[in-house]
Amino acid sequence: MEDDDITPAPEGELALQTIAMPADANWNGDIFGGWLVSQMDLAGAVMARRVARGRVATVAIDSMSFLRPVPVGSVVSCYSKLGDVGRTSMQILVEVWIGDHTNHQSKVTEGQFTFVAIDQTGRTRPVPRD
Numbered sequence: 354m355e356d357d358d359i360t361p362a363p364e365g366e367l368a369l370q371t372i373a374m375p376a377d378a379n380w381n382g383d384i385f386g387g388w389l390v391s392q393m394d395l396a397g398a399v400m401a402r403r404v405a406r407g408r409v410a411t412v413a414i415d416s417m418s419f420l421r422p423v424p425v426g427s428v429v430s431c432y433s434k435l436g437d438v439g440r441t442s443m444q445i446l447v448e449v450w451i452g453d454h455t456n457h458q459s460k461v462t463e464g465q466f467t468f469v470a471i472d473q474t475g476r477t478r479p480v481p482r483d
């Protein structure tokens with residue numbers, strides 16, 4: 354198969370979907386990177402909470418790449434994929450994709466987050482193994 358025949362597709366599961374609003378735009382008229390990071394943090398937390406079966410906290414954003422600008426009005430879809438799981442931590446890869454009016458999807462941002470399972474007092478706790 355030729356490389357051109359491969360249609361890129363999101364990795365992971367759809368964790369969060371929203372619409373980029375004018376209030377989230379920057380001085381260029383595109384969406385603020387900080388708004389995107391916030392959505393990605395939420396999308397990662399959706400998965401981390403399920404894996405940890407309870408409270409989690411973001412301890413690190415290990416990498417972040419802004420690949421393309423996001424126009425106002427875009428449907429923004431965040432996909433989460435579980436990476437390495439440590440004793441109390443979970444790495445989660447989050448990809449952000451937008452679709453155009455022809456339903457063509459393109460990846461606009463990707464980042465790797467580390468979440469830690471915490472108890473009610475904010476102390477770390479082991480991630481359940483089963």
Ligand SMILES: CC(C)(COP(=O)(O)OP(=O)(O)OC[C@H]1O[C@@H](n2cnc3c(N)ncnc32)[C@H](O)[C@@H]1OP(=O)(O)O)[C@@H](O)C(=O)NCCC(=O)NCCS
Nearest residue numbers: 409410411412413438439440441442467469471475476477
């Ligand atoms: C999350 C928190 C409870 C962890 O406490 P801590 O004393 O750093 O805990 P530890 O040093 O035992 O580390 C816990 C785990 O996180 C990992 N970790 C800690 N700092 C890390 C970093 N900068 N990058 C990647 N992993 C990290 C450790 O390797 C460890 O993983 P493991 O148990 O799977 O081996 C504490 O740092 C905290 O409360 N941070 C603030 C969280 C927050 O407010 N986030 C924003 C809003 S959710």
